[in-house]
Amino acid sequence: MSKLIEALSAFTKIMAAYHRDKLFKLNFAVTYKCNSRCKMCNIWKYTIKNPQTMKEELETDEIGQIFKGLGKLVWISLTGGEPFLRNDLVEIVQSAKDYCKIKMLNITSNGFNSELVADKTQSIAEVHVPLTFINVSLDGVAIIHDQLRGVKGAYDNAIRTLESLHKISNKHSNLLVGFEYTITPFNVGYFKALIDKLKKDSLEWLAKNSTITIYHQGNLYKNLELNTNQQTVDDLFKSGAFSDIGNALKLTNSWSILAWIKKTYLKHARKYIINGYSSLKCTALHHSLFLDPYGNVYPCVILQNKLGNLRDHQYDLLKLLKSENAMKLKQTVEACRKCWTPCEAYPSILTNLVSIVTT
Ligand code: SF4
Numbered sequence: 001m002s003k004l005i006e007a008l009s010a011f012t013k014i015m016a017a018y019h020r021d022k023l024f025k026l027n028f029a030v031t032y033k034c035n036s037r038c039k040m041c042n043i044w045k046y047t048i049k050n051p052q053t054m055k056e057e058l059e060t061d062e063i064g065q066i067f068k069g070l071g072k073l074v075w076i077s078l079t080g081g082e083p084f085l086r087n088d089l090v091e092i093v094q095s096a097k098d099y100c101k102i103k104m105l106n107i108t109s110n111g112f113n114s115e116l117v118a119d120k121t122q123s124i125a126e127v128h129v130p131l132t133f134i135n136v137s138l139d140g141v142a143i144i145h146d147q148l149r150g151v152k153g154a155y156d157n158a159i160r161t162l163e164s165l166h167k168i169s170n171k172h173s174n175l176l177v178g179f180e181y182t183i184t185p186f187n188v189g190y191f192k193a194l195i196d197k198l199k200k201d202s203l204e205w206l207a208k209n210s211t212i213t214i215y216h217q218g219n220l221y222k223n224l225e226l227n228t229n230q231q232t233v234d235d236l237f238k239s240g241a242f243s244d245i246g247n248a249l250k251l252t253n254s255w256s257i258l259a260w261i262k263k264t265y266l267k268h269a270r271k272y273i274i275n276g277y278s279s280l281k282c283t284a285l286h287h288s289l290f291l292d293p294y295g296n297v298y299p300c301v302i303l304q305n306k307l308g309n310l311r312d313h314q315y316d317l318l319k320l321l322k323s324e325n326a327m328k329l330k331q332t333v334e335a336c337r338k339c340w341t342p343c344e345a346y347p348s349i350l351t352n353l354v355s356i357v358t359t
């Protein structure tokens, strides 16, 4: 019941921010360091090719300064790279809680380093952001997941991490743990095989806590040159993705607000796959933004149009949002329906509530 109240309170704040035309969500890649070798994302190559960039990532006190100016933020999504490789991850969360009083936090990890992820999650749970979601990526049964992630033993490590996190979540009512399955050309159609395997291994709790996302090419993932766009529009991809989405919908059968958002995401994902564009108005730049590890601000994780760098703007994100550059970009973004990435789709679902329930 307390989770329901927290969710209602968070969503009420989001709707209030929406009606005041305010920013309520920040997607923040805290680091581009990554210990994975994924096929569908090139972030891991970025710091190897550009080692000097590791020294250019925002310092803890700079991040604090950014949060200080964002008192009305409701929701922070921390991503990477592998966010848990950032030594000060817990301090970053604490600072978001202290300065912004955030209601929702989500972090996705590759789960390779079970001990590190579990230790930091324990501390993050104690910061007590009312709704804290930690997802570990799981893109198929062991042979598929390991191939896609480019690391032998990746599946076993992810499962070990998830089991540790599950134990922590049993002691912290604010912590929700699950896995994230990204539909890509490399694993499409194999979601059910993963669910069957989890059930066979007595991980029913995990099988019920999945988040499906669709693979995208974009600025964050440094994968614009990958030649997979053609594959994602072919009929084989579509039928496999429909089957994965159908199976995920069967598992999302509770009546909570969170389940409703997930179901809505999945139903609109089907439309996105058929049409090649999203059917909802996007919140990017109005209500959500993407911040990279070096202080660069973008409308979203996909577009490469930069608003500016916070180091050049006294770390004042709201001021940057009112700049001439931001105003011009708003017009571009307003008409954009290019993607259905959950980073923006989930807030878009919340702000399009009326049109969703009336269609
Ligand atoms: S998808 Fe995640 S884990 Fe894989 S390389 Fe990209 S950032 Fe790293």
Ligand code: SF4
Pocket (backbone or CB within 6 Å): 278, 282, 283, 284, 299, 300, 301, 302, 303, 333, 336, 337, 338, 339, 340, 341, 344
């Ligand atoms: S629809 Fe366009 S503006 Fe919105 S998140 Fe996707 S690429 Fe960015």
